[in-house]
Amino acid sequence: MALLGAFSVEPRGSDLVAVCFTAMASPCEVLLRASQLKVARELGECAAEEAWRIEQKFSRYLDDSVTSRIHAHRGAAIELDEETASLINFAERCYTISEGMFDITSGILRRAWTFDGSDRLPQAALIETLLPFVGFDKLKWRSPLLELPIGMELDFGGIGKEYAVDRAYDLLARNSAGPFLVNFGGDLRANAPPPRGRWQVGIEKPDREGEAKMILELERGALATSGDSRRFVLRDGVRYGHVLNPRTGWPVAHAPRSVTVAASSCTEAGLLSTLAVLQGSRAREFLSEQGVKYWVLD
Amino acid sequence: MQLTRVRRQLMAASCALLGAGAQSQEAAAPQKEDSLLDRLLEGVSFDSALAYYREDGRIQAIEPVVNVSKTFADGEVATLNVTFDSLSGASPNGALPSNVPQTFASPSGTSLTTGRHLYTIAPGRLPADPNYQDDRIAVAGNWDLPLSRLTHLSLGSKVSGEDDFVSVSVNASIAQDLNGKNTTVALGLNNEFDLLRPIGGAPVPDSDYAAFNKNGSKTKNGTGVLLSLTQVMTRHWLSEFSLSWDRFHGYLNDPYKITSVLDSAGNTGGYVYESRPDERTRKSAYFENRAAWGQMSAGLSLRYMKDDWQIQSDTAQVHLHWSFANRERYLEPSVRWYRQTAAAFYTPWLTTEERSSIGNGNQASDSRLGAFHAFTYGVKYAHKLSDAAGLAGSEFSVRLEFYQQIQDHRLPAPELLQGLDLYPGLRAILAQFGWRF
Numbered sequence: 028m029a030l031l032g033a034f035s036v037e038p039r040g041s042d043l044v045a046v047c048f049t050a051m052a053s054p055c056e057v058l059l060r061a062s063q064l065k066v067a068r069e070l071g072e073c074a075a076e077e078a079w080r081i082e083q084k085f086s087r088y089l090d091d092s093v094t095s096r097i098h099a100h101r102g103a104a105i106e107l108d109e110e111t112a113s114l115i116n117f118a119e120r121c122y123t124i125s126e127g128m129f130d131i132t133s134g135i136l137r138r139a140w141t142f143d144g145s146d147r148l149p150q151a152a153l154i155e156t157l158l159p160f161v162g163f164d165k166l167k168w169r170s171p172l173l174e175l176p177i178g179m180e181l182d183f184g185g186i187g188k189e190y191a192v193d194r195a196y197d198l199l200a201r202n203s204a205g206p207f208l209v210n211f212g213g214d215l216r217a218n219a220p221p222p223r224g225r226w227q228v229g230i231e232k233p234d235r236e237g238e239a240k241m242i243l244e245l246e247r248g249a250l251a252t253s254g255d256s257r258r259f260v261l262r263d264g265v266r267y268g269h270v271l272n273p274r275t276g277w278p279v280a281h282a283p284r285s286v287t288v289a290a291s292s293c294t295e296a297g298l299l300s301t302l303a304v305l306q307g308s309r310a311r312e313f314l315s316e317q318g319v320k321y322w323v324l325d
Numbered sequence: 326m327q328l329t330r331v332r333r334q335l336m337a338a339s340c341a342l343l344g345a346g347a348q349s350q351e352a353a354a355p356q357k358e359d360s361l362l363d364r365l366l367e368g369v370s371f372d373s374a375l376a377y378y379r380e381d382g383r384i385q386a387i388e389p390v391v392n393v394s395k396t397f398a399d400g401e402v403a404t405l406n407v408t409f410d411s412l413s414g415a416s417p418n419g420a421l422p423s424n425v426p427q428t429f430a431s432p433s434g435t436s437l438t439t440g441r442h443l444y445t446i447a448p449g450r451l452p453a454d455p456n457y458q459d460d461r462i463a464v465a466g467n468w469d470l471p472l473s474r475l476t477h478l479s480l481g482s483k484v485s486g487e488d489d490f491v492s493v494s495v496n497a498s499i500a501q502d503l504n505g506k507n508t509t510v511a512l513g514l515n516n517e518f519d520l521l522r523p524i525g526g527a528p529v530p531d532s533d534y535a536a537f538n539k540n541g542s543k544t545k546n547g548t549g550v551l552l553s554l555t556q557v558m559t560r561h562w563l564s565e566f567s568l569s570w571d572r573f574h575g576y577l578n579d580p581y582k583i584t585s586v587l588d589s590a591g592n593t594g595g596y597v598y599e600s601r602p603d604e605r606t607r608k609s610a611y612f613e614n615r616a617a618w619g620q621m622s623a624g625l626s627l628r629y630m631k632d633d634w635q636i637q638s639d640t641a642q643v644h645l646h647w648s649f650a651n652r653e654r655y656l657e658p659s660v661r662w663y664r665q666t667a668a669a670f671y672t673p674w675l676t677t678e679e680r681s682s683i684g685n686g687n688q689a690s691d692s693r694l695g696a697f698h699a700f701t702y703g704v705k706y707a708h709k710l711s712d713a714a715g716l717a718g719s720e721f722s723v724r725l726e727f728y729q730q731i732q733d734h735r736l737p738a739p740e741l742l743q744g745l746d747l748y749p750g751l752r753a754i755l756a757q758f759g760w761r762f
Contacts, residue, residue: 064709113342120338124331193343204369205396219396224506225474246474295332295339302331317332 034075036068042222046071050078051188053212057195060205060222070203074195078211081191085114085183087134094183097175104167104174112171114183114190121186121298122163128305129298133161133273134182140271140278154276161273189214189251189297196293208245216249216293230287230322241322243287251297253304254285254324270304281308289320369395374722374759381752384414384457402469408485409462416457419582419690421674422745423593424448430537431456432524432581437535449745454581461487475502479513489580491520498551506557513551515571520544523580530600531688534583545575565613574604584690585674591739594677599689601670607632622646636694638665653709661701667734668694673747674736696734697750702727707759719762726755 034048044061046068047054057074059067086092093111107115118131139153160178167174175181183190188211195209196216206219208226217226225244230252243250254270272279286303290296299319306313314321372392379385388411394404418429427446431454434442446452463485472478477500485492498513521527526539549571556564583596613626628640644659670687671694672679707722732748 117338117342120334120341124334124338190342193339197343220471224502244474290332291336292339292343294342295335298335298339299332313331319332 034071036064036071044068046075048075048078050075051082051191051211053188055211057199058208058210058221058226059203060207063205066203070199070207073198073202074209077195077198078191081187081194084111085187087180087182087184094181097173097181101175101179102177104172107171107173109171114186115168115173116170117294118183118186119163119168125302125305127162127164127274128272129185129301130161130163130273131181131183131185132163132166132179133271134184135160135180136271136273136276139276158276161276185301186294186297188212189249189293192216192249192251192293214249214251214293214297215245217245217247220246230285241324243322245289248289248291249293249296250287250289251293251300252285252287253297253300254283270301272305279305279307283310283323283325285322285324286310286314287322288314369393370761372759372761374757376755376757378755379753380414382415383453383751384412384416386410386412401471402467404465404467404469406465406467407463408465410460412457412459412461414457415453415455416581417451417453417692419579419584419599420452420596421585421587421593421690421742421747422446422449422451423585424591424741424745425593427452427593429454434525435537451746451749459487459489461485461490472499475506476500489522489524491522493518494547508557509553509555511551511553511555513549513553515547515549515551517547517549517573518544519546519575521576521580527576527580528578528598530578530598531686532598534596534598543576543580545573545577547571547573561617563615565611567611569609569611570607572604572606577601577603577605578689579691582689582691584672584688586677586680587674587739587742588677589739591741591743597675597680597688599691600687601668601689601694602634602687605632605634620648634668634670634694636665636668638663655707657703657705657707659701659703659705661703662698663701664698664733665696667696671695671734672736673734692730692732692748692751695732697730697732699728699730699751701729703755719760722757722759722761724755724757724759726757728753728755 034046037045037047038061039045039058042061043058044064044067045056045058047056049055055075055078057071059070061067083089083091084093087094087098089095093107097105118129121129122131136154136157139150139157160176160180165176165179167176192209192211192214193216195211196218199207199209200218206217206221208215208217208221210228213230215228220226225246228243228245228250230241230243270279270282271277282304286300288296288300288303290299299314299317300321303310303314303321303323311323314323370393372394374390376388376390377385378388388408390406390408392404392406394402396402420427420429425448428437429444429446429452430437430440431442431444434440437443444455463483465481465483467479467481469477469479479498479500481496483492483494494515494517496513496515498511500509500511502509520542521544522542523539525537526541527543529538529540532538549569551567551569553565553567558564578599578601580598582599584599585596586594588594607630609628609630611626611628613624615622615624623646624642624644626640626642628638630636630638640661640663642659642661644657646655646657648655668689670689671691672688673690673695675688703724703726705722705724707720709720728751730751732750735748738745738747
């Protein structure tokens, strides 16, 4: 497969190298043992290609993506490939489990909201007109046939990055014996501790973009973070975060600005952190009930 | 939403997604099934070396070494090291050169006058058994396992066997990281059991060489403790300090070493087997500093050792590590200086008066127990290979070392031995070729 973008190899300490590239609008890196530089480079390339493949396949912004094809065939059933079908199945399971709080059809609500830090609030009427076009239960889905009703949209953004981490992880795990960490824009997964100590992972703190990061240590497993300090609407002292409740069309009140969850796969960690943010003020309670390790920043 | 059930359901859904995806991908690009060998070799690295060692005019050795280590997914590391030594050549027997020919018996001999096992040393030459031959195989295993994020346990065992010597040792150490991993303290314990089965039997210490008073096998045991502290001083500077103590008891003699007995003029009146104390306690302190800047790093280490045989030794070593060509090659020159004082019972020879007065005292003429100083000059060059032939990450290295030992303990030679080199010292070279992959 041809390379879709550039990547660089940088030393990290004496034992590790980072293969860095950009995918899904995020800085991505794969950390690997430096002792076998050529192998590390090949594995990093492998992970980058997988990230780019998934981005190309599911991006809403690329005309030849599966998502664009589904959008182009609104109102008619189309047959999906196995990978896309399993993602839709997964989205359906998440929709059911979360009782409608996680919904890959909710992206359309963003038309009403511009999370640019300004004080622009949408007209309630606009939200009301969009809500009929939100709801996974409105899709006609019988794998592998999907019919997207006219006026609706699909968005894999809520699971795509975590899914890409797990996919790249599987690829590396099959082709590498040494320890590695896959980090796509802060969602990450590692197979084993690095040669010395633990993986050090920086999680951005709200309001201090780019600088003071919270450092987490990880031996193996996955971490995913939901919430974003940079995307919000501020009005009358109330901060409306970018996580929308698909059932109301409004941002979740008192949502934590950032929730990081540790789980065995990145997909699972990502869903748990997203669902926690959707719980608003009950995020911590929700996470405690799940028996997972988590870090919440308000 | 029933909170407690969310995670389990999500886990199941994730598994379904990731499992299904993996299958579809494999179907699209079928992968070679990993063979059992491939799976066994996962996380395995090999380090092999072949060393050639030669002492000037004496023994030579060829030593292949293979080190295999496997890192498991949970961070445990298992290491197996196999070393084979083949020594041959002339091994000094401890007697002094003389102005007349001297006849000795090989260890298997039973008489100094008849038999096939005799060798004669020309006047002025250092007596050495010309037919020395010994093969040794040593197997060491080590298992390193993290007990927690900050605590590591290491367990190891080593077995080594020669024709006339078997050694078994076990060791355990525990290391604790403190202070944000900037400090590591470690405690190690070691226990060794040795069985000596000298060719022809173990000589009775201090017995007359001509009496062939030898019997059977002997044993010795050792126990050691090591306490170490490693501290990261700055980003570029690491310090290590350690203290160790060990104690051996049992038959500590070299069963093939004898001491010349001279009269006042220097005539050799006979030889006696060496007689070392049956206990030895050593204490040592070690201090090492390593610093790195850019492509260079340097290390300075100092060791002080003192034992109850009254040997004190000092070691200083400096090494430089210079990597170049995008860190694919490096050069490592090193210099080591060593000095030791003599054991209380060391003597190059015994006089007939001493022989009659000392009786069953301790004595040995083994130059390794005498006072000497030594230099080692070494250089290592390594080249990392990254070609397309599947050798990615392998490293070839060549090491050359030159060792020179100079005896410091010099009694004035008796009249008849003047002009002979009674303290020949030792010069040796070592060449090693390594391949790591």
